[in-house]
Amino acid sequence: MSAFLALLGVLVLTDALTLPTDFTTRGPLGPKAVPVLVGSLLLLVAVLLARDVLRGGRGEAEGGEDIDLSGQADWRTVSLLSGAFLANAALIDLIGFPASSALMFWGAAYALGSRNYARDPLIAAVLSTVTWVLFNELLGVPLPGGPLMEVL
Incomplete structure (x- = not known):
């Protein structure tokens, strides 16, 4: 794990240091x-973890979940949640983000056991529209509005 974190830290630093500096910055910090x-921080955690393991430290055994x-x-x-997600992916360009996401949110609520047929679609519509x-x-960040948002 320590080697993986170190490798990831080096990768992130390498990528960060090769970022172009010709961005317009809004303040003292750049991109x-x-x-x-x-x-x-990834490198620091990798070094601290390696030191702990080399000194004989072992992680505490997980107590498990209930x-x-x-x-x-x-x-x-799982099938209902997957269907709601795939329907969202298939419909987002056709009917827009608010409508397709409302269907996905309502489908997820239904799949997870909610059966309030008046409240759930309303919450899903409000949540997707606000998002x-x-x-x-x-x-x-432009998201497809679909035909409903063209009217507004």
């Missing part, structure tokens, strides 16, 4: 600051 910090390991997987839930507005209007 390299966060990747260099993350890469440096689950029944002999139980079967709930493939119905679209936040990304599209405030963050400047």
Whole structure:
């Protein structure tokens, strides 16, 4: 694990240091600051972990979760969640982010056991529309609005 973290730290630092510096910056920090910090912290954690292991340190055994390991997987839930996600991916360009994400949010709630047929679609519609507005209007990340947003 320590070697993996060290390799990842070197990779992040190498990539960060090769970033172009011709970006327009808004403040004292440029685009390299966060990747260099993350890469440096990865290297620091790798060194500290290696030192601990070489000194005989061992991780504490996990207490486990409160689950029944002999139980079967709930493939119905997995299938419903996968279907909701794939439907979102297939419909996002056709009907837009708000409508396709509302279907996905409602489908996920249904798959996970919620059966409130009045509340769930309403929450899904509000959540997807607010997410679209936040990304599209405030963050400047264009998401497909679809025919519903063209009317607005």
